[in-house]
Amino acid sequence: MVATDLDTSRMSVRGLWKVFGPDAARIVDEERVQQNSKGEILERTGHVIAIKDISFDVGVGEVFVVMGLSGSGKSTLVRCLIRLVDPTEGSIFIDGEDIVIYDAKQLIQLRRKKMGMIFQHYGLLPHRTVLENVGYGLEVQGIKRAERSTMAMEQLKRVGLESWAGAYPDELSGGMQQRVGIGRALVLDPEILLMDEPFSGLDPLIRREMQDELIALQGQLKKTIVFITHDLNEALKLGDRIAIMRDGEIIQLGTPEEIVTHPADAYVGEFVRDVTKAKVLGAASIMQEAESVVYEWQGPQEAVHVMESNNTDHVFVLGHNRELVGDLSLHEATEALERGATTMSGAMDTDCPRVAPATLVEELAPLSAQYDHPIAVVDEQGCLQGEVHRSAVLSSMAVSTVAAPADDGGGAGPAATKK
Numbered sequence: 261m262v263a264t265d266l267d268t269s270r271m272s273v274r275g276l277w278k279v280f281g282p283d284a285a286r287i288v289d290e291e292r293v294q295q296n297s298k299g300e301i302l303e304r305t306g307h308v309i310a311i312k313d314i315s316f317d318v319g320v321g322e323v324f325v326v327m328g329l330s331g332s333g334k335s336t337l338v339r340c341l342i343r344l345v346d347p348t349e350g351s352i353f354i355d356g357e358d359i360v361i362y363d364a365k366q367l368i369q370l371r372r373k374k375m376g377m378i379f380q381h382y383g384l385l386p387h388r389t390v391l392e393n394v395g396y397g398l399e400v401q402g403i404k405r406a407e408r409s410t411m412a413m414e415q416l417k418r419v420g421l422e423s424w425a426g427a428y429p430d431e432l433s434g435g436m437q438q439r440v441g442i443g444r445a446l447v448l449d450p451e452i453l454l455m456d457e458p459f460s461g462l463d464p465l466i467r468r469e470m471q472d473e474l475i476a477l478q479g480q481l482k483k484t485i486v487f488i489t490h491d492l493n494e495a496l497k498l499g500d501r502i503a504i505m506r507d508g509e510i511i512q513l514g515t516p517e518e519i520v521t522h523p524a525d526a527y528v529g530e531f532v533r534d535v536t537k538a539k540v541l542g543a544a545s546i547m548q549e550a551e552s553v554v555y556e557w558q559g560p561q562e563a564v565h566v567m568e569s570n571n572t573d574h575v576f577v578l579g580h581n582r583e584l585v586g587d588l589s590l591h592e593a594t595e596a597l598e599r600g601a602t603t604m605s606g607a608m609d610t611d612c613p614r615v616a617p618a619t620l621v622e623e624l625a626p627l628s629a630q631y632d633h634p635i636a637v638v639d640e641q642g643c644l645q646g647e648v649h650r651s652a653v654l655s656s657m658a659v660s661t662v663a664a665p666a667d668d669g670g671g672a673g674p675a676a677t678k679k
């Protein structure tokens with residue numbers, strides 16, 4: 261949802277394992293060479309392999325989504341990232357420092373300054389007001405009441421709750437309570453936000469609203485976000501990249517477009533089965549070369565000629581640098597000629613719709629439906645890149661028919677596809 265700079269990685273996870281049980285380290289050593297299934301290990305040894313040899317990087321300003329079914333290890337992973345759970349093995353570099361070897365004092369600093377966490381269950385303090393809840397982290401840091409209130413109020417405005425400052429959490433709806441949770445995390449101005457299914461408890465409508473607000477907030481704040489969800493649509497909407505987990509492993513890591521168009525295996529295929537490509541594909545991926553174009557100075561006579569030879573009833577009219585000037589229909593062009601016009605200026609539609617290459621097909625579909633001609637795709641300079649036909653829009657709106665490859669039968673799944 262924002263431009264990211266993956267060359268600058270904020271967080272690097274390397275060879276991370278978390279095994280629950282009394283003899284966790286031994287199980288890691290055994291697993292490394294044996295590749296048993298999670299169920300077999302549990303049955304034989306009573307240990308749970310929650311995270312199994314995970315490595316990935318999160319870029320500065322990136323929204324990194326981790327998705328998987330319940331029990332796949334998402335919460336354990338995100339809790340490891342802030343050391344609420346101690347990994348059994350591996351490293352987590354944050355801005356170059358391995359926080360796995362941090363001592364208690366360093367961890368406090370990490371949680372106060374660098375990382376904020378937002379949980380599904382908001383965990384607000386019931387006997388404190390909304391303002392006091394948001395300011396709580398500042399209070400812990402010993403910041404004076406007046407300053408605390410000012411800073412907390414600023415965050416409340418940001419999440420649209422300034423008029424609720426004096427209310428208590430139980431007077432608020434779920435969505436509002438989660439806004440308080442977000443404000444509470446943001447007040448400490450962390451560079452990294454960890455969000456564990458923050459919207460999962462909310463009604464679908466409120467949930468979509470919260471997603472939109474998060475996108476807007478992120479547009480201003482440009483935090484590095486690790487966002488956990490089990491909802492594919494949420495993942496596709498929010499994620500710059502998505503890691504898909506199964507049984508403690510990342511089985512695919514890629515952009516929303518890569519995940520939907522090339523699911524790594526049947527498990528991922530199952531997730532994306534019902535997603536229409538329209539949610540992830542941009543106009544550029546379904547456009548074709550514009551069939552009928554004329555330059556502005558070629559005049560209506562030539563425009564009619566181009567339309568007739570292409571068997572179309574419209575042309576795009578271009579300026580010197582191929583910038584789109586307008587759209588001319590056969591009907592308007594013929595009328596102009598009958599009037600004796602020698603230029604197209606009065607006849608063409610200079611307000612014809614145009615979209616950017618990245619515009620999602622989903623967004624351009626309504627335009628395409630109400631407009632008879634192909635939709636122009638223009639770059640930032642307004643130059644014509646191509647055109648999108650209604651038939652292309654419709655076929656990408658159809659539910660994805662990406663065939664998932666047959667499962668390999670082994671529990672491990674294929675290696676993560678990493679960029």
Ligand SMILES: Nc1ncnc2c1ncn2[C@@H]1O[C@H](COP(=O)(O)OP(=O)(O)O)[C@@H](O)[C@H]1O
Nearest residue numbers: 280308310328329330331332333334335336337
């Ligand atoms: N404290 C714990 N002790 C033992 N097993 C745990 C503990 N926490 C999580 N697990 C197990 O680890 C696996 C991953 O759980 P979790 O990270 O909560 O998954 P998710 O968030 O994807 O639902 C599950 O099999 C779960 O039962």
Ligand SMILES: [Mg+2]
Nearest residue numbers: 331334335336
């Ligand atoms: Mg969880």
